[in-house]
Amino acid sequence: MKYFVSGDIHGFYDEWIKALEEKQFNIDDESHKIIVCGDLLDRGPKPKETIEFVLKLLKLGKIILVRGNHEDLALDLIENYVHYMFRITSTHHYFNGTFQTMLDLTGMSFYDATSCLMAFKKYARETDFVSKVIPKMKNYYETENYVFVHSWLPLKKDGTLNKNWRKASNLDWSKARWAKPVQLYAKKLYLEDKTIVLGHWHCSDFWRYAYPEKYSAFGGNECFEPFITKEIIALDACTAYTKKVNVVVIEDNPKN
Numbered sequence: 521m522k523y524f525v526s527g528d529i530h531g532f533y534d535e536w537i538k539a540l541e542e543k544q545f546n547i548d549d550e551s552h553k554i555i556v557c558g559d560l561l562d563r564g565p566k567p568k569e570t571i572e573f574v575l576k577l578l579k580l581g582k583i584i585l586v587r588g589n590h591e592d593l594a595l596d597l598i599e600n601y602v603h604y605m606f607r608i609t610s611t612h613h614y615f616n617g618t619f620q621t622m623l624d625l626t627g628m629s630f631y632d633a634t635s636c637l638m639a640f641k642k643y644a645r646e647t648d649f650v651s652k653v654i655p656k657m658k659n660y661y662e663t664e665n666y667v668f669v670h671s672w673l674p675l676k677k678d679g680t681l682n683k684n685w686r687k688a689s690n691l692d693w694s695k696a697r698w699a700k701p702v703q704l705y706a707k708k709l710y711l712e713d714k715t716i717v718l719g720h721w722h723c724s725d726f727w728r729y730a731y732p733e734k735y736s737a738f739g740g741n742e743c744f745e746p747f748i749t750k751e752i753i754a755l756d757a758c759t760a761y762t763k764k765v766n767v768v769v770i771e772d773n774p775k776n
Contacts, residue, residue, distance in 0.1 A: 527719020531564025558588020
């Protein structure tokens with residue numbers, strides 16, 4: 521199987537399609553599948569187009585979706601909106617783009633969404649993103665030689681890797697989606713027998729960590745190309761900043 525892997529698309533539909541085309545993804549080729557390591561939306565200009573394309577791929581069985589922390593943010597915003605509604609412009613949902621995404625997907629104005637609580641929650645839950653796409657998302661996807669996650673694998677309470685990560689709770693996976701993977705990579709908390717493929721954290725920070733004499737995370741000598749080693753493949757191109765989506769092609773067999 522040939523997997524076309526990306527992460528953190530964040531609603532930058534045109535940039536994602538361009539990257540897939542450059543890597544010669546063919547929707548009609550039975551051996552081609554897309555994997556997205558979380559964070560489909562928020563911050564980008566085309567959330568509707570992104571979701572429409574994902575739905576088409578789902579219908580054709582051409583995409584595997586791993587859940588990201590921004591999908592968690594979307595559900596948290598909806599379920600706890602009564603808590604946030606009177607201070608929405610000061611919350612992480614506002615600054616991370618989640619609230620604006622829900623306005624775009626529901627077609628509601630800022631005034632209507634902040635004054636009509638029940639209507640906002642109803643229409644947000646009915647969006648294809650919430651009702652059809654998020655339920656299809658996995659905590660991880662595994663092939664013979666790779667594990668695809670959003671940020672990292674779950675940890676134990678003592679901060680070491682949970683070796684029983686396949687059976688970790690949804691809560692532990694939710695925490696893992698917010699991890700700082702550069703720090704965990706530096707601590708060598710990766711797998712011996714599989715490569716971890718992840719998004720969430722800008723590639724430039726991995727390049728800075730590995731080659732501090734050459735790269736910085738930001739500031740002119742940053743690198744947003746995929747960071748690839750035997751242990752990890754980091755994909756997040758910090759798309760809102762670079763207007764670039766990374767796609768890596770991985771050839772591997774599905775896990776038996």
